[in-house]
Amino acid sequence: MNVFDQQLQPATAFERLLAIMEDLRKQCPWDKKQTMESLRHLTIEETYELSDAILEGGMQEIRKELGDLMLHLVFYAKIGSETNDFNITDVLNGICEKLINRHPHIYGDVIAETEEQVKQNWEQIKLKEGNKSVLGGVPSSLPALVKASRIQEKARGVGFDWEEKEQVWEKVEEELQEFKDEFNVADYSEIDLEKAEGEFGDLLFSLINYARFININPENALEKTNRKFIKRFQYLESKAKDLNKSLQDMTLAEMDVFWNEAKNI
Structure with a gap:
C-alpha cells in the first residue's frame, strides 16, 4: 500500500x-x-x-x-x-466485544427504552464482569471535580440517588449552612482548618450533585468561567499597560471600570 x-x-x-x-x-x-x-x-x-x-x-x-x-x-x-x-x-476486537456485551438491549433480548435504564444495565453488567464495586471503575487519579461527577453518576446507575432536584438543593443549603457555621465570615477568630475544609468539600460535592440533576456538566461550567475570567483579566492588564501602569499601581475602583468594560466585549 x-x-x-x-x-x-x-x-x-x-x-x-x-x-x-x-x-x-x-x-x-x-x-x-x-x-x-x-x-x-x-x-x-x-x-x-x-x-x-x-x-x-x-x-x-x-x-x-x-x-x-x-x-x-x-x-x-x-x-x-x-x-x-x-x-x-x-484492541479493536476487545472493544467490539465489550460494546456488544454491554448493550444487550441492542444485541440481545434485554429491554432498555430510556437512557437511565441503559446506564443501570451497564453498571450491573460491569459487576457481573468482576468489578468488586460500582465505584471501582473510577480512576483514582482523576481530577477531584471530574471524579465527584463520575462517582455520583455511577451511584445513580444502581439506584442510589435523590428522587427530586428540590431534595438535592436542600442538601446544598444544608451543607452551605454547615460550612458557614465552621467558617463565619464575620468572626475573625481562628478556625479548625481541617474541619472547615471537610465542610467545604461536602458543599462542593452537593453542588456538583445538583448540577447533574439540572444537566449541567460542572467541569465544563467551571472551565468556561475560568476562560471568561482569563479574558477579562487580560483585558484589564492591556488597559493598565495603555496607561503605563502596573496593576499594583491601580486602585480597585480603577480596575473595576475596566473589568466592567471587559464584560461587554
Whole structure:
C-alpha cells in the first residue's frame, strides 16, 4: 500500500496509519525510543488539547486533535505487539466485544427504552464482569471535580440517588449552612482548618450533585468561567499597560471600570 495515498475509505485510511506507524517505529530515531511510559504524559497532554478544541468549538481543530490522539492509540498497540502482549486487532476486537456485551438491549433480548435504564444495565453488567464495586471503575487519579461527577453518576446507575432536584438543593443549603457555621465570615477568630475544609468539600460535592440533576456538566461550567475570567483579566492588564501602569499601581475602583468594560466585549 502506498502510504502517500490520501483519499481513502475508513478501513483503508486506518491501514495507512498502521503502515506509517510501522515505518516510524523502524526508521525514526525518536519513535524507535518511545515506550508506553514515555508516551503517557504526552497522551494526557493530547487529551487536554482535544478538550480545549471541543470547548472552543472549532471543528477542524477537533479533527486535528482526534488524529493526534488516534496516533497515540496506534502507537501503544504497536508497542504491545512488539512484546507479543496484544496488537491493534486485539484492541479493536476487545472493544467490539465489550460494546456488544454491554448493550444487550441492542444485541440481545434485554429491554432498555430510556437512557437511565441503559446506564443501570451497564453498571450491573460491569459487576457481573468482576468489578468488586460500582465505584471501582473510577480512576483514582482523576481530577477531584471530574471524579465527584463520575462517582455520583455511577451511584445513580444502581439506584442510589435523590428522587427530586428540590431534595438535592436542600442538601446544598444544608451543607452551605454547615460550612458557614465552621467558617463565619464575620468572626475573625481562628478556625479548625481541617474541619472547615471537610465542610467545604461536602458543599462542593452537593453542588456538583445538583448540577447533574439540572444537566449541567460542572467541569465544563467551571472551565468556561475560568476562560471568561482569563479574558477579562487580560483585558484589564492591556488597559493598565495603555496607561503605563502596573496593576499594583491601580486602585480597585480603577480596575473595576475596566473589568466592567471587559464584560461587554
